[in-house]
Amino acid sequence: MKKLTTVLLMPLLLAITCCSKKTQSGGDNNPPPNPPQEVEEAVYDETGCLYTSYRNLVMAGYQGWFAAEGDESNRGWYHFQNGSCGGFKPGCSAVDFWPDMTEYTKKYPSPFSFANGSNAPLYSPYDEESVDLHFKWMKDYGIDGVFMQRFVVEIKESNPSGKRHFNKVLENALKAAEKYQRAICVMYDLSGCSAADVAYLEKDWNELQSLFSLFDNKKHPTYIRHNGKPLLSIWGVGFNDNRQYSIADADALISKLKGPEKKISVMLGVPYYWRTLSKDTESSSALHTLAKKCDIIMPWAVGRYNNDSYNNVAGGELAGDIQWCQANKLDYVPLVFPGFSWGNLKNDVNAYNSIPRLKGDFLWKQVAGAKISGAKSLYVAMFDEIDEGTGIYKCAKEDALPLHGDKKFVGIENELASDYYLWLTGQAGKWFRGESGFSATKPAR
Amino acid sequence: MNKIISILFIGLLAFTSCKKxxxxxxxxxxxxxxxxxxxxxxxxxxxxxxxxxxxxxxxxxxxxxxxxxxxxxxxxxxxxxxxxxxxxxxxxxxxxxxxxxxxxxxxxxxxxxxxTPYIRLKDVSINKNGNKVVASFKLEQKVINNIKKIGLYAHSDSRVGEPMRLVAAEQELNAVSDPNHTYTLEIDLDANSSVLKAGTSYYFRAGALIDIGDAKLNYAPAVKL
Amino acid sequence: MKWKKARIYIFSVALFTASCAKVLDLEPTDRITADVIFGDPQGVKLYMADLYSQLPIEDFAYFRQGFNWNGSPGTGDVNNGGFAPAMSTDEAVHSEFGDFVGNDDFQWWDKGYKLIRDVNLLIDVIPTLNIKDDERAALTGESAFIKAYAYFALAKRYGGVPLIKESQKYDGTAESLKVPRSTEKQTWDYVMELCDAAIANLAPGKGRRASKWTAYALKSRAALHAASLAKFGPRAPMSGDAVSQNLIGLNTSDAAGYYSACIAACEAIINSGEFRLFRPSPANANEAAENYRLLFQDPNGATDEAIFIKGFTIPGNGTGQNYDIWYQPAQVANGWPHPGRMNPTLDLVDLYESYDNPGQSAPIVTTTDGNVNDYNGYSTAKTYLRFDTPNDIFKNKDARLWGTAILPQTNWKGIPIIIQAGYVKPDGQAVIRVKDEITINGTTYYTYGAPSTTMYSGFDTYGGNNTRTGFSFKKFMNQNAPVVPGWNQGTTDFIEFRYAEILLNYAEAVVESGTGNAAAAAAGLNDIRKRAGHTSTVALTSDNVQRERRVELAFENKRFWDLIRRREFHTQFNNRFMHSILPLQDLRALPDKKYIFVRVNVPNTNPKTFETRAYYRYIPGIGSNGLVQNPQY
Known part of the structure; x- marks a missing residue:
């Protein structure tokens, strides 16, 4: 389902892989078209396009997976609720952070209330106005845009309500992106897929293109382009956590999506140790073969380090990754995240703030580390992810949290404003867009 | 391994050893x-x-x-x-x-x-100053990691380095280096008279170690003094 | 009853008579042995005795060549030069060899898996034996204990290893017998699991066989080892396939669980009330030193402290040991040609506290400037402190120093052991480590303190029989009888687990984890110090625990693994010289008898460096067993 792979799980996962040797042959199983035909490469009109490259941009991931009871999605408290403890009520939730609801115009009363007895409402991304607000924030704070997460298992034909939900959220987002001139891109998350689901992705992608006229430079001038083609991101290839699909499946899919006419550019979401094929990564050079067919590499860094270990863990990886990508003429986008917390999701009090935010020190350390190492762009995980507590959008501060029975919520540090992480990400945006005055020292607000 | 494998292995060894x-x-x-x-x-x-x-x-x-x-x-x-x-x-x-x-x-x-070396030692000078050998240099690092330590190493062999030294003067940094700072290390020859004999030439080499896994030191070329 | 070295040879014979032609004719051995051996309870007992003899106990017969290096079947030439495991650490140097940790040292692969196979076969038949339930539980517990012992010994050498949890059946293809390595985490967890099975099935009690307490003791040691690897692994980062696949290495987050397992195991022993320190309250330091010596000279007089004793009861191949012939000083060699090999280092001696300054190591100060880091040799430019005897300089040092090492001109077996490196002539000229004599006013003085090789024990390179550090060896040595000049004649028993180690494990686990009962841990630490004649207490700190551990457990073959598990080997040994002290008679003081001392690098040695890869041994035979090799081999 989610991108919950953390270092904690790794020993077990590794153990599994090392016991069962997998052999893969990359995408070479597909016989080449015979005779090879000269196919004309796809050319797109980029007139009016505001984002023709991911370079010099700071973009975030956008989950948009929440639903509120009473919204039109009819999905209850989807992703706020936690099935392992009985739903969404004091003492049970999937989220650690609580959105700062001050600016939302459409709110739904939740089963939670504040210490003063007043109800703690929530938003639903199914509502146009809520997504609009998020994109307004992006513009206000200088975040270039977002990658709209599309979980393949959530949009399968067997899951019409999920598909309806994510299509509606995407529709809201496309509209807001155009309105606020924010970059937008679709990102498929393969987690939980079978090999057949991976293949189904192509069908969904074709549907999306026609449904929304995604590549229409007039209609969607902010749909991001890269290397002269609309960009699509495929996330979750090469992880060694026993996924039901293989690198070969992903390779076949991407080859088809690109097609001989190279219809799109692709950002590949890979595990952190993708280059050395170690630790969280399947030990198969097929991953490198596939990577070279793509345009951008984005390794998943959530949970791989904390503030103390960042320099030691990330220094060598960043430098090596960037060098590898340069040598192979690929773009490279490191991931940064503000912190990590999933005490409620895991029903584990020790998992609150398991990677502390440290008032932005941790986030800025990664921003500076990436910039100084030579990265050109950033992927921020995530805009609105509060199940794992990586969200940067406005969340309630520690002193303004709803009551939570015998559990608790984690808040933005009291000394900060609720928009601090939006602001800090915006500062990163300025630095990556080329403004001066930034360094390893966290900017003062 | 299991004994049977051992037996088979011994057998195989025996076979191989019979071949010319x-x-x-x-x-x-x-x-x-x-x-x-x-x-x-x-x-x-x-x-x-x-x-x-x-x-x-x-x-x-x-x-x-x-x-x-x-x-x-x-x-x-x-x-x-x-x-x-x-x-x-x-x-x-x-x-x-x-x-x-x-x-x-x-x-x-x-x-x-x-x-791309992790660290470059720049503006290196290694000189004898009275009874001391003094090295000074600047550091240019190419990764964001801390620099673990810097060192000045002495040996009679020109292949002197951290692992091959008679005497070492080391300083733990455990910090990102300052590109403008001049780092200085010195070896007191008198205090090491049993290994650095007076009147004999030795090789001196300065190095710095990045804090990345089992990475190795970067060096400037050795100097004979 | 001491468990003796009764051996059955069926397996080893099968193993070693395999020849090219016969290989394929061999019957799987399990069927044969099950019938023959397990058919009657006496056979099981005999079999169990054999398993015990295979236990990887790092005792007096444990050398870098392997276990039971005392003429036991399947081992090589007992004459290995007497290079003890302590000499691969900073505890001692050999009087001749300059060796350090070599690639082939301390291997235990084939024999480890042989023991595991043998114990698995026993486990197979336990349910079928016609015995009482408590006997069955005891056998089950002992089997788990032995297996835990074996996997602990493998894990600390190789990291993650193939876990053969049940006996394998040979179905005609070697491939089916191949088992890949488990991760290091899984391997340690399996050791913990086996310890728990042993604890659950074994009865409390004392004796020479495994009990609930020995199982707790094993768990205490193994859990501390694993916890330390997890905590200190980042001190020595490694890379390579085995690392990438987690076959070696633990996460720092794993430390907490192992520390708490260690704490719980220690508390079970401490709270049992079954054990206490031997002679815990000495009247003075002299008595403390003698008590400490007696504890090791005959552990059987200290059964309150000794949790598990390995017996060397009978002189002879496979049953006796060779510490007395290798390590007693030259003067008491009794005709044996190769004494005096164990030379405790000045580095170790420095470590012992002085009663004047508790809680601190007290390096031996030889000069008025107090510089203890000057190893440049005798210099007329320096002013040396003068002492009345060659051992006055060690006065007030912790009793355990006096109980562990023979200091210059202290008595051993009724004679003063002469350890002198030279003299300074009345004219100021020093003559050091050269055979020389000078007659002044009718008295002749000798550089080595006496005229002939049978009359001194230090610094002359003659035969490699004399110490080159200034110290000879006392701990474990039998003072009661003359050295028997022959192989495998020593019968001093070895304490594998003793209460003091449990207290030290406890103190370390508590202080390193920051959890548990700090007051109880500090009390245990100070009980050990009190037994050593200290009258003040020290705080529970990591430094205090490690210093205490090093002096208390010196030469018990713990230091090597302490350096390994705490990942200190490569920093402690980076171009490191070990050090000696040279006692010189200062003839300028005549007619007064005065001695001065010079701190030097151990003569004729080279610096030692520990290669990071040696934190793990190489796995033999990867060409056939197909396992992932440890890094850099």
């Missing part, structure tokens, strides 16, 4: 250099416990790796290889990790690696 070795001697070789991508200079190394080159000969199922060592000056050579295809992978180095390369080695084959 009628294979040709190794007749191919591999040599090359580690070159700084920016300066074009050779990247200084350690002769022992330094950067290694893993070489894996294709076509043999044992998974056994061979290791080549790199000389102090950043060159390497092995003239005792069988002609074949090999995967060559520098490991545990003092430069940003480079990818393994597959190469067909026939006769004398050369393979250079263009690398």
């Amino acid at each position: 070795d009628n294979y040709d001697a190794p007749n191919a070789g591999l040599s090359g250099r580690f070159v700084d991508a920016e300066t074009g200079e050779l990247v200084q190394q350690d002769i022992i416990r330094g950067t290694q080159i893993e070489i894996f000969e294709h076509g043999y199922g044992t998974g056994q790796l061979q290791y080549l060592i790199v000389k102090n000056d950043g060159t390497y050579e092995n003239s005792l290889l069988f002609a074949n295809t090999y995967t060559i992978k520098p490991v545990r180095g003092n430069f940003i990790a480079v990818e393994p390369q597959d190469i067909n080695i026939q006769g004398k084959t050369t393979l250079d690696f263009t690398v």
Whole structure:
């Protein structure tokens, strides 16, 4: 389902892989078209396009997976609720952070209330106005845009309500992106897929293109382009956590999506140790073969380090990754995240703030580390992810949290404003867009 | 392993030992250099416990790796290889990790690696000042990691370095270096008179170690004093 | 009853008579042995005795060549030069060899898996034996204990290893017997699991066989080892396939669980009330030193402290040991040609506290400037402190120093052991480590303190029989009888687990984890110090625990693994010289008898460096067993 792979799980996962040797042959199983035909490469009109490259941009991931009871999605408290403890009520939730609801115009009363007895409402991304607000924030704070997460298992034909939900959220987002001139891109998350689901992705992608006229430079001038083609991101290839699909499946899919006419550019979401094929990564050079067919590499860094270990863990990886990508003429986008917390999701009090935010020190350390190492762009995980507590959008501060029975919520540090992480990400945006005055020292607000 | 495997293995060994070795001697070789991508200079190394080159000969199922060592000056050579295809992978180095390369080695084959050293020592001076040898230098680091330590090493052999020294003056940094700062280290010759004999020349070399896994030190060339 | 070295040879014979032609004719051995051996309870007992003899106990017969290096079947030439495991650490140097940790040292692979196979076969038949339930539980517990012991010994050498949890059946293909390595985490967890099975099935009690307490003791040691690897692994980062696949290495987050397992195991022993320190309250330091010596000279007089004793009861191949012949000083060699090999280092001696300054190591100060880091040798420019005897300089040092090492001109077996490196002539000229003599006013003085090789024990390179550090060896040595000049004649027993180690494990686990009962841990630490004649207490700190551990457990073959598990070997040994002290008679003081001392690098040695890869041994035979090799081998 989610991108919950953390270092904690790794020993077990590794153990599994090392016991069962997998052999893969990359995408070479597909016989080449015979005779090879000269196919004309796809050319797109980029007139009016505001984002023709991911370079010099700071973009975030956008989950948009929440639903509120009473919204039109009819999905209850989807992703706020936690099935392992009985739903969404004091003492049970999937989220650690609580959105700062001050600016939302459409709110739904939740089963939670504040210490003063007043109800703690929530938003639903199914509502146009809520997504609009998020994109307004992006513009206000200088975040270039977002990658709209599309979980393949959530949009399968067997899951019409999920598909309806994510299509509606995407529709809201496309509209807001155009309105606020924010970059937008679709990102498929393969987690939980079978090999057949991976293949189904192509069908969904074709549907999306026609449904929304995604590549229409007039209609969607902010749909991001890269290397002269609309960009699509495929996330979750090469992880060694026993996924039901293989690198070969992903390779076949991407080859088809690109097609001989190279219809799109692709950002590949890979595990952190993708280059050395170690630790969280399947030990198969097929991953490198596939990577070279793509345009951008984005390794998943959530949970791989904390503030103390960042320099030691990330220094060598960043430098090596960037060098590898340069040598192979690929773009490279490191991931940064503000912190990590999933005490409620895991029903584990020790998992609150398991990677502390440290008032932005941790986030800025990664921003500076990436910039100084030579990265050109950033992927921020995530805009609105509060199940794992990586969200940067406005969340309630520690002193303004709803009551939570015998559990608790984690808040933005009291000394900060609720928009601090939006602001800090915006500062990163300025630095990556080329403004001066930034360094390893966290900017003062 | 299980005993039965041991038995079989002993048996196999016995068999092999009965056979006459009628294979040709190794007749191919591999040599090359580690070159700084920016300066074009050779990247200084350690002769022992330094950067290694893993070489894996294709076509043999044992998974056994061979290791080549790199000389102090950043060159390497092995003239005792069988002609074949090999995967060559520098490991545990003092430069940003480079990818393994597959190469067909026939006769004398050369393979250079263009690398970015983790740290460059700049404006290096090593001088004798009274009874002290003083080294000063600036540090330019190419990765964001801390610098673990800096050191000045002395040995009678020109291949002096952290692992090969009679005397060392080291300073723990455990911080990102300041590119404008001049770092200074000194060795007191009198205090080390039993190993650094008066009237004898010794080699001195300054180095710095990045805090990345089992990375190795970066050096400036050795100086004879 | 001491468990003796009763051996059955069926397996080893099968193993070693395999020849090229016969290999394929061999019947799987399990069927044969099950019938023959397990058919009657006496056979099981015999079999169990054999398993015990295979236990990887690092005792007096444990050398870098392996276990039971005392003429036991399957081992090589007993004459290994007497290079003890302590000499691969900073505890001692050999009087001749300059060796350090070599690739082939301390291997235990084939024999480890042989023991595991043997114990698995026993486990197979336990349910079928016609015995009482408590006997069955005891056998089950002992089997788990032995297996835990074996996997602990493998894990600390190789990291993650193949876990053969049940006996394997040979179905005609070797491939089916191949088991890949488990991760290091899984391997340690399996050791913990086996310890728990042993604890659950074994009865409390004392004796020479495994009990609930020995199982707790094993768990205490193994859990501390694993916890330390997890905590201190980042001190020595490694890379390579085995690392990438987690076959070696633990996460720092794993430390907490192992520390708490260690704490719980220690508390079970401490709270049992079954054990206490031997002679815990000495009247003075002299008595403390003698008590400490007696504890090791005959552990059987200290059964309150000794939790598990390995017996060397009978002189002879495979049953006796060779510490007395190798390590007693030259003067008492009794005709044996190779004494005096164990030379405790000045580095170790420095470590012992002085009663004047508790809680601190007290390095031996030899000069008025107090510089203890000057190893440049005798210099007329320096002013040396003068002492009345060659051992006055060690006065007030912790009793355990006096109980562990023979200090210059202290008595051993009724005679003063002469350890002198030279003299300074009245004219100021020093003559050091050269055979020389000078007659002044009718008295002749000798550089080595006496005229002939049978009359001194230090610094002359003759035969490699004399110490070159200034110290000879006392701990474990039998003072009661003359050295029997022959192989495998020593019968001093070895304490594998003793209460003091449990207290030290406890203190370390508590202080390193920051959890548990710090007051109880500090009390245990100070009980040990009190037994050593200390009258003040020290705080529970990591430094205090480690210093205490090093002096208390010196030469018990713990130091090697302490350096390994705490990942200190490569920093402690980076171009490191070990050090000696040279006692010199200062003839300028005549007619007064005065001695001065010079701190030097151990003569004729080279610096030692520990290679990071040696934190793990190489796995033998990967060409056939197909396992992933440890890094850099």
